[in-house]
Amino acid sequence: MEYFITVEPGVRVFVQDLNPTGKKTILFIHGWPLSHKQYEYQFNILPAMGIRCIGMDWRGFGNSDKPFVGYSLDRLADDIRILIETLKLKDITLAGHSAGGALAIRYMARHQSHGVSKLVLIDAQAPGSVPQQAANMFIEGTLTDRPNMLAGLPDSFFFKHITGPFSDWFFQIGLQGAGWSTAAVMVTLRDENVRNDLGKISMPTLIIHGVHDQVVPFVNAQETNKLIHNSVLVPFQNSGHVPFLDEKDKFNQLLMQFVE
Template sequence: MEYYITVEPGVRVFVQDLNPTGKKTILFIHGWPLSHKQYEYQFNILPSMGIRCIGMDWRGFGNSDKPFVGYNLDRLADDIRVIIDTLQLTDITLAGHSAGGALAIRYIARHQSYGVSKLVLIDAQSPGSVPQKDANMFISGTLTDRPQMLAGLPESFFFKHITGPFSDWFIQIGLQAAGWSTAAVMATLRDENVRGDLGKINVPTLIIHGVHDKVVPFANAQETNKLIHNSVLVPFQYSSHVPFLDERDYFNRLLTQFVE
């Protein structure tokens, strides 16, 4: 099932809801600069295992509306709250990748874990901000030659070899976003961070992180693990920034076990 949910006047967020009658529910939050489509290889498998999989596109990304404003972490977290309220979700696992991990952390802290019983952080942008130099490079690339900027991402995101067509698929997901939202979210990741939120997380937390991550170093995951009570860190030895693609079978097994 697919929905458009109005998160504020004039702004609709796209939601894909697979296996709505599943016994367990995971709400997947994508990373920058992608969409719910990044989780294709989870959505192919997990619903057949009895799990309800909900993928949402941030405002400005994927199939969602693309307003010019509203890209700070608080507003984006509030968008998640509207989705959880609208779909009447309870006892769910919230899973966030990269920038989506930071957003999931902010949601838990800002909304007191409302509707959420477990948290999964996947190579999350935590606890600090994206370094200013790197963020400014991404912003400049976005505003001058966004296709070229996106074409450079697979080299740093993947550890394993991927085919040309797979790389093209990955880049096309990024191209679905608006340029202004792509730049605005990176500015948010440069200027905000979730360090102060980590002590407010009160649900069991699984931290998955590729040991070869060139985007968010593995040391960040180790620090995040220390700062979140009741968290477990699982290193992915053959992954960079996208373990759900680099080691998809292992990822799916681990996620299924944690949700159960």
């Protein structure tokens, strides 16, 4: 099923809802600057295992509407709250990757884990901000030559070799976003952080992080693990920033075990 949910007047977010009758539900939050399509290799497998998989596109990305404003962590977390209330979701697992991990953390703290019973953080941008120099480089690249900026991401995102067509697929996902939203979210990631949110999370939390991550260093995951009391950290030894693509089978198996 595919549909749009209105999160504020004139702004709709796109939702991909697979296996709506599944016994367990995972709401997937994508990373910057991608869309729900980054989870293709989870959506291919998990619904057949009885899991309801919901992928949403943030405002400004994927198939969602692309307003010029509304890209703070609070506003994006509020969009998730409206989606959860609209779909009447309860007892779900919230899974967030990279910037989507920061967004999931903000949701848990700001909305008191409403509707969520388990949390999965995948190479999450936590606990601190994106370093200023790197963030400014991404912002400048977005505003001057966004296709070139996007074309360079696989070099730092993947640990394993990927084919040219796979790289093109990844590139096309990034192109679906708007330039202004791509830049605005990176400004948010530079100027905001979720450090003070982590102590407010009490739900069981699975932290998955690639040991070779060049975007969010593994040491960040270790610090996040210490700051979330009820969390476990699982290193992915053959992954970079995208373990759900670098080590698909291991990732899917671990996710299924955690959700059950």
